[in-house]
Amino acid sequence: MAKxxxxxxxxxxxxxxxxxxxxxxxxxESNPERKVxxxxxxxxxxxxPPTIIKGLRNGxxxxxxxxxxxxxxxxxxxxRLRESISEFYWERRINIDIDEIFVxxxxxxxxxxxxxxxxxxxIIAVQDPTYPVYVDTNVITGRTGNYNQEKNGYEGIIYMQxxxxxxxxxxxxKNHADIIYLCSPNNPTGNVATYAQLAEFINYALKHKSxxxxxxxxxxxxxxxxxxxxxxxxxxxxxxxxxxxxxSKIAGFTGVRLGWTIVPKDLVLEDGIPGKANSLWKRRQTTxxxxxxxxxxxxxxxxxxxxxxKKCKILADYYLENAKLIKHVLEAKGLKVYGGVNAPYLWxxxxxxxxxxxxxEKLLNECSVVVTPGVGFGPSGExxxxxxxxxxxxxxxxxxxxxxxxxxx
Amino acid sequence: MAKxxxxxxxxxxxxxxxxxxxxxxxxxESNPERKVxxxxxxxxxxxxPPTIIKGLRNGxxxxxxxxxxxxxxxxxxxxRLRESISEFYWERRINIDIDEIFVxxxxxxxxxxxxxxxxxxxIIAVQDPTYPVYVDTNVITGRTGNYNQEKNGYEGIIYMQxxxxxxxxxxxxKNHADIIYLCSPNNPTGNVATYAQLAEFINYALKHKSxxxxxxxxxxxxxxxxxxxxxxxxxxxxxxxxxxxxxSKIAGFTGVRLGWTIVPKDLVLEDGIPGKANSLWKRRQTTxxxxxxxxxxxxxxxxxxxxxxKKCKILADYYLENAKLIKHVLEAKGLKVYGGVNAPYLWxxxxxxxxxxxxxEKLLNECSVVVTPGVGFGPSGExxxxxxxxxxxxxxxxxxxxxxxxxxx
Numbered sequence: 001m002a003k004x005x006x007x008x009x010x011x012x013x014x015x016x017x018x019x020x021x022x023x024x025x026x027x028x029e030s031n032p033e034r035k036v037x038x039x040x041x042x043x044x045x046x047x048x049p050p051t052i053i054k055g056l057r058n059g060x061x062x063x064x065x066x067x068x069x070x071x072x073x074x075x076x077x078x079x080r081l082r083e084s085i086s087e088f089y090w091e092r093r094i095n096i097d098i099d100e101i102f103v104x105x106x107x108x109x110x111x112x113x114x115x116x117x118x119x120x121x122x123i124i125a126v127q128d129p130t131y132p133v134y135v136d137t138n139v140i141t142g143r144t145g146n147y148n149q150e151k152n153g154y155e156g157i158i159y160m161q162x163x164x165x166x167x168x169x170x171x172x173x174k175n176h177a178d179i180i181y182l183c184s185p186n187n188p189t190g191n192v193a194t195y196a197q198l199a200e201f202i203n204y205a206l207k208h209k210s211x212x213x214x215x216x217x218x219x220x221x222x223x224x225x226x227x228x229x230x231x232x233x234x235x236x237x238x239x240x241x242x243x244x245x246x247x248s249k250i251a252g253f254t255g256v257r258l259g260w261t262i263v264p265k266d267l268v269l270e271d272g273i274p275g276k277a278n279s280l281w282k283r284r285q286t287t288x289x290x291x292x293x294x295x296x297x298x299x300x301x302x303x304x305x306x307x308x309x310k311k312c313k314i315l316a317d318y319y320l321e322n323a324k325l326i327k328h329v330l331e332a333k334g335l336k337v338y339g340g341v342n343a344p345y346l347w348x349x350x351x352x353x354x355x356x357x358x359x360x361e362k363l364l365n366e367c368s369v370v371v372t373p374g375v376g377f378g379p380s381g382e383x384x385x386x387x388x389x390x391x392x393x394x395x396x397x398x399x400x401x402x403x404x405x406x407x408x409x
Numbered sequence: 410m411a412k413x414x415x416x417x418x419x420x421x422x423x424x425x426x427x428x429x430x431x432x433x434x435x436x437x438e439s440n441p442e443r444k445v446x447x448x449x450x451x452x453x454x455x456x457x458p459p460t461i462i463k464g465l466r467n468g469x470x471x472x473x474x475x476x477x478x479x480x481x482x483x484x485x486x487x488x489r490l491r492e493s494i495s496e497f498y499w500e501r502r503i504n505i506d507i508d509e510i511f512v513x514x515x516x517x518x519x520x521x522x523x524x525x526x527x528x529x530x531x532i533i534a535v536q537d538p539t540y541p542v543y544v545d546t547n548v549i550t551g552r553t554g555n556y557n558q559e560k561n562g563y564e565g566i567i568y569m570q571x572x573x574x575x576x577x578x579x580x581x582x583k584n585h586a587d588i589i590y591l592c593s594p595n596n597p598t599g600n601v602a603t604y605a606q607l608a609e610f611i612n613y614a615l616k617h618k619s620x621x622x623x624x625x626x627x628x629x630x631x632x633x634x635x636x637x638x639x640x641x642x643x644x645x646x647x648x649x650x651x652x653x654x655x656x657s658k659i660a661g662f663t664g665v666r667l668g669w670t671i672v673p674k675d676l677v678l679e680d681g682i683p684g685k686a687n688s689l690w691k692r693r694q695t696t697x698x699x700x701x702x703x704x705x706x707x708x709x710x711x712x713x714x715x716x717x718x719k720k721c722k723i724l725a726d727y728y729l730e731n732a733k734l735i736k737h738v739l740e741a742k743g744l745k746v747y748g749g750v751n752a753p754y755l756w757x758x759x760x761x762x763x764x765x766x767x768x769x770e771k772l773l774n775e776c777s778v779v780v781t782p783g784v785g786f787g788p789s790g791e792x793x794x795x796x797x798x799x800x801x802x803x804x805x806x807x808x809x810x811x812x813x814x815x816x817x818x
Binding site: 070120256 | 410411412413414415417420450452453454455456457459462465466468469470472473474475478479480481482514515517518521522525526527528529530531542545546549551587588617618619620661663664665666678679685686689692693696697698699700701702703704705799801
């Protein structure tokens, strides 16, 4: 008798976004005359710049002609794209070999699948709050216990509390963790880890022989010159860290699907064989995956040209300007606002200690603004909401105006 | 201390194709004057038809304009595409609801990932020989024992021997299996299961409460009207079978990456809750995956229009004509040739009982023709090689000529 994977039942019912969708739907049905301003989802809204469109178009045209048609590509990614990614790192004096680069169909699948190369009894540590996929994928694979309603988290996972007291970045855990997920700029807090903070984690990882999974999907929003974009800017990181990156937010590729993962050959795990983690991930990808779309990869190559990079920066600046507008109005209302400077997310504390979902309802009812309740990102997210700065400027301006006029703090 | 997943070490060293690549490389270096004819890999070579290119192009152009730009799509796939797939089935009188269709980035990832919804102690049965991904992904996840050199297979897997005696289709196993992988037309034998043969498996599955994972990636090559294209053409299949399909071979999308999986809501597993398997796969995909590329999906929609379907058929006919030419010359040499009529693969028995790798070497050395050793597809593949009919016509004609002139049987 075929049995289902029992771990799925451990997942708390209803992923965050379906629940939000349901509540917004209800609100819209009860208030058909009101325009809803959606600042909940971290999805790009601005078109892909022409220079990158040209690359994508070129990718399509090649497939229509016998002389340029290609079938299966290199499963690790088009060599030209991996060379461009290597150069992207080299600009920051980081030396990444093209054999350490694995092109993917986006950061999310790699974040979910990277655990395949690790032992099932690995102890996981995550920032709290953070992107739920780190936790959920480990729950499904069976690395956690049940959900504990009281502590609002799963048994067996180390939650590293990020709160006002520690500036939304926790030091490494006191106990031993095998795999540590770090996201910087963090989704949802918008907080960026400093060189010193990352160095502390690297020291921890080297001491404990742990591996850091570093999610750099939002690094192109960092404008402060004193903050690291990549974990490999810190000494010894290649011995203990895997970095996952994405074209989604760089180039507006959320729907196009393209990303990459770096598994350094210097990464040494318990067996002491250098390059073993790199070769296992290669085996994983060549067995379960068949490469990213060749069309998307042509677009990725264009996005990493000097001209493409310039246009991507303009795109990121656009969303950062949105963030500034949102930050301004919320602060004018006397709210505590974090993030939103080197990240497209703002982490906003509810007034008078109200809970995340209550603040969500308040913003929806008073201002017709949809945000994401912070508690959906982990127990320490309680009391906060996340504002996303992705949106058309005029929509952001409307939302800001509605907050200004209607929010009763 | 972070430990690696020990199951990777169970995998027998060197995936089939890298080994072939190495040997061909060596041959080419020793024989620089000889042109090598590659009939080893099942990769499409002909350009994507203009009507489908138009769809892909449209997908790109939409992303360049603010009014038509889209970010994250529906994680289950564009509704229009799922409707087209539903119609594709309806042509064969199969009623598939769009909520039962999950669009993916190709058959291979779904084949690898579908096991996530099943219990880790599930007993796996595979056809022998068959596509190695069914086995390897279960080895990595830990559902098998070690590789047994003597029996040329993994402990704990049920190998269903397909050989000349049973017409290359094994009846269901005598013992209990929880999950049964069936591929029809089978890769590598090119054999297509009949209605009666599939019905026998469905009876087995209903009796044992097993699940059949039916890989239909090559179904569009079936020309015999008396053979089923989909397992759902057989009664009660929706109660026990998941079907995985792909645009790779239909539309030349091996590099574009697009496929789909059907998880029927009628599929009932041990818990007896209808729709549970469907909802677990939905949860798996929304957690680990972020949808197929929106550009590829626009191409998929075009491929399933009446005009697109017509062009896809011409594409498949082209490869089938190649298969005919290969079959003809091999039979003229007195070899036993199976498949290649309703499939793009020919399954050819080595002369005088020689082994797969010896036949591989013989074809390479005598004719400069590269094939795939049958033993790479499972223990019962020993003594056979697989010819792939994917290739430009003139290359196939050259290969056929070389066999005709040089093969010494």
